[in-house]
Amino acid sequence: MSFQVIMGQLAGGLVKSIEIFALTLIFSLPLGLLVSFGRMGKNRVIRSLVWFYISVMRGTPLMLQLLAVYFGPYYIWGMKLGRAWRFMAIIIAFSVNYAAYFAEIYRSGIESMPPGQYEAARILGYSKTSTFFRIIFPQVVKRILPSVTNEVITLVKDTSLAFSLAYAEMFTIAKQIAAKETSFMPFLAAALFYYVFNAIVAFLMERIESALNYYT
C-alpha cells in the first residue's frame, strides 16, 4: 500500500470521526444545559431522575452504551434495524453520554455564581429568564471553557469507540491498514492525525477563551 493511499484512507477516516465529533457537540452542548437545569431544579422527581441518568452515563462504559442504543430496539422490541440506524445510534449514544458530562460542567459554573448577582438583577427589574441568559450564562461560559475544552478533546479521541458498531472511523481504518501491512506504522500516522486535529481544537478553544476575556 503506497504512502498516499494510506494517508488518503486515514484522511477519509478522519472525516468520519469529525462527523461524529461535530454532531455530538451540536446535540450534547444544549442538551447538557437542559440536563443541568433538571439536576438543579426544584422538582424532586426530575432532580433524582436526572441524578440517576448522569450516574448511569458516567458510571458505565461508553462502548456498552453504544451497543445498548444500537441493538436495544432489536433485542427489546424486536424491531428491524434500518441501515441508517447505525450512524444515528452512534450520534444518539455519544450525545446523551456527553450531555451528562457537560451538564455537570454547566452546574459547576452556574453554582459558582455569587447570589448577590441574582439579587442585584432582581432589584434592577430583570426577569428570571433574562437574568440567567443575559447576566449569569455569559459569565458561566467564560468560567467553564477550560473544562469544556478538556471534554471536547476527549471526544475527539473517543470517536474511535464507534468501531464497536462497525463504523469505520479513523482508528478502525488504521487498524485495518496495520493488519494488511503487518506493521505498526499506520498507528503512528493515525496518532499524528489525532494530534494535529486536537491541536487545532485546542487552538480554537484558546482563541474563544481570549475573545471572551473582555474584562481583563
Next chain:
Amino acid sequence: MKKILAGVLCTAMVISSLGMISFADETEAAAGGLATEGKFVVGFDAEYPPYGYMDDDGNYTGFDLELAAAVCELEGWELVATPIDWDSKDMELDSGNIDCIWNGFTVNGREDDYTFSVPYVDNSQVIVTSEDAGISTLDDLEGKIVGVQADSAALALLDEGGDQEELGASFAELQQFADYNTAFAELQAGSLDAVAIDVGVANYQIAGREGYIILDEYLNSEQYAVGFKKGNNELCDIINADLMVLLTSGVFDEIAEKYAELGIEPDMLCLADSFSLTPETEAE
C-alpha cells in the same frame, strides 16, 4: 427567549430520536432471505488477511470477499462489505444488520449456532513460534505462554471443553489478544512464546515478517463455511447453489489462484469435495 429555544431544541432532539427508532423499518426479510432486497450484506473482520482485508488501493478485498462478489454477480445483487467488530458478530447477524459472516469462519464447534453453507476451505489451527525459540513440537509448549485471538476457534480448541484442552492446560498461560499485529509484536518482544492461529492467516503473517516458523504438528483440522443466521435456509440454499456454479465454471479456482501466494494453498480448498460428498443435498 433563549431558554425556550433550548427547550425547543432538546424536545426536537428527543422527538427526532423517537422518530428514528420507528424509522428503522419493520419490514420482514425481503425475497431470497436477504434483509434488504438486492443487497447482500457480508459481515467480516477487515483485519483478517488473506480472507478479508483492505487492499493496496484502500478497498476491501480478500479471498472470501471476492467469492461473495462473484455470488453477487450471479444473483444480480449489490455486495455491501461491512467490516464488523468480531466480538459483536452474533448481535450483528441476529438483528439482521448483516446477512452472513463470510470471513474464514470455522464451522467446527459452531454447528448448532449458525446455519452453514457447504465448507469451501480445509483449515487447521497451527502454532507459530520464532525460529530461535527452541520449540519444534507441541510437547515443547509445556510451561510456555501461548497467545490466541479472542473469540477465535483456536481459543475454543485450547480452552476448557475444547479438543486440545489438555495441551492448553499444559501451557503456563493462554493469553488472549485482539489482533495479530499485537500478537506478533509480543512474540518478537518475547512476552509470548508461541501463537495459535489459522494456517491461512499464519502463512500471510509469516510472509510479511522475518524469523518465524509454523510447527509441523497441527492442533486440529477444521473447515470454513459461510455462516448465516440460524434457520435462514433460504439464503443458505442460494449461496450453496451459487458456489456450485462458481466451482463448475472455474471461477472459484481462478480466485483461489490469486490468493495462493497470500497464504491459501491449493490443498486447502475443499469445495469440490463438499459437493461430491453430499450430492443428495444438491439434488433436492
